[in-house]
Amino acid sequence: MMFCPECKSMLKSYDGKLRCPKCGYEKELDSTDKSHLQKVNHIQEKDIIIVDGDKEKNVTLPTIEIKCPECGYELAEWWLRQLRSADESEVRFFRCVKCGKTWREYD
Incomplete structure (x- = not known):
């Protein structure tokens, strides 16, 4: 996760920038930030399972x-x-x- 250096809130990605929703701090996304965001988004989409309604195919539940x-x-x-x-x-x-x-x- 990327955090604001001023208030320590989590930064959010908007229009090619990292922005702090609390204090307004902004930083341009560099290649390291973009790589990190892609990894985080990939992990979240892959690992979170939401069961709603009919049983999802290929999902193993405990x-x-x-x-x-x-x-x-x-x-x-x-x-x-x-x-x-x-x-x-x-x-x-x-x-x-x-x-x-x-x-x-x-x-």
């Missing part, structure tokens, strides 16, 4: 031993999602690997 309320099978994939305000806990979702039933669990 599994847990938990009984499916539909078929009774005891293995399901799971993931977390923030549905309520940020100060409340995430909701755990489960999907049975046998029948595909999806259910949720709250704290």
Whole structure:
């Protein structure tokens, strides 16, 4: 990450410049900065998986031993999602690997 030398906020890329949203500091992007931004963007796009709706193809989710309320099978994939305000806990979702039933669990 690239940080502002004046206020230490994270710099953002706008129109070929790095700009601080807090204090307004600006710096022209040089070749090192561009290379770093390409690596960061590549990693973020590659490594972040968002599960929404139908099961994504070629995505491996972690599994847990938990009984499916539909078929009774005891293995399901799971993931977390923030549905309520940020100060409340995430909701755990489960999907049975046998029948595909999806259910949720709250704290």
